[in-house]
Amino acid sequence: xxxxxxxxxxxxxxxxxxxxxxxxxxxxxxxxxxxxxxxxxxxxxxxxxxxxxxxxxxxxxxxxxxxxxxxxxxxxxxxxxxxxxxxxxxxxxxxxxxxxxxxxxxxxxxxxxxxxxxxxxxxxxxxxxxxxxxxxxxxxxxxxxxxxxxxxxxxxxxxxxxxxxxxxx
Ligand code: GNR
Ligand code: NI
Numbered sequence: 001x002x003x004x005x006x007x008x009x010x011x012x013x014x015x016x017x018x019x020x021x022x023x024x025x026x027x028x029x030x031x032x033x034x035x036x037x038x039x040x041x042x043x044x045x046x047x048x049x050x051x052x053x054x055x056x057x058x059x060x061x062x063x064x065x066x067x068x069x070x071x072x073x074x075x076x077x078x079x080x081x082x083x084x085x086x087x088x089x090x091x092x093x094x095x096x097x098x099x100x101x102x103x104x105x106x107x108x109x110x111x112x113x114x115x116x117x118x119x120x121x122x123x124x125x126x127x128x129x130x131x132x133x134x135x136x137x138x139x140x141x142x143x144x145x146x147x148x149x150x151x152x153x154x155x156x157x158x159x160x161x162x163x164x165x166x167x168x169x
Contacts, residue, residue, distance in 0.1 A: 004038045004052040008165065009096045010158050015142040018048075018055045021074050024118035028058070032072045032116060035060045040067065044094045046132040048139030051095050059136035063128045073113040076137055081124075082108035089131045091145050099157050103148045105134050 007014050021028060031054065039047035039060055046061035057075045062068075087107045090100050111133050112122050125133055135145065146154045 001037050002034050003041045004034055006038065006042060006047075006051050006094050007053055009093075009144060009146065009161055011095075013053050013055075014050060014095055014139070014144060016050060016055045017142050018050050018057045018140040021056055021058060021114070024074075024114075024116065028074070029116055031056070032058060032060060036062075036070050036072075039094075042094050045128070046136045047094065048136040050139045050142070057140050059133070059140065061129075061132050061136065063132055072116055073111070073133065073136075074115065074118075076111055076113035076133065076140075078106075078134060078137055079110040079112070080106045080108070081110055082106065087131075089128075091131070091135060093135070093145050095139075096144065096146060096157065096161070099146075101145055101149050101153075103131075103135075103145055105131060109134065 031049065035047050035049060035052065035058065038052060045063050046059065049056045049058040059073050059076060060070060062070050083106065085106060085108045086104045088102045088104045091103045092100050107130060109130055110122060110124050112120065115121055146157055
């Protein structure tokens, strides 16, 4: 069990397209545990492998009140069931610390994925779960929540985070 460092925007590694998982072994289980531990440590409700610099299609999340319902999604894909039905939600991101932006995402979706044993699963998430899964799948495709806002706003966030980084070292 290890707590990993989380990459911060505009780190270029956050733009990598993560690769499909093909081997379901102890290393994969270890990585999933590390992701969950890191997510809980930083009080996140989701985390994508991309955010710790490992470009594999793995995401973890826990949207429960008690923080006792860890879930692992391997090779997840989204199917949008209703293109027009969208909800706005104030999103945060551990890779964009201190910023919250409203993002509109499809609310009627179906998620297909594999579990840690490599078995195919399918869910129709509602509410927060649907938002977070889509936010994490975006990470696996090198996409960030700031890509949904205006370039001017994105640039401002980028400058502020770069300045913070410079002052840290
Ligand atoms: O902790 C997180 N909270 C959150 C809130 C609203 C929408 C999405 C999220 S995910 C985020 C953790 C994170 O950055 N995951 O990639
Ligand atoms: Ni995020």
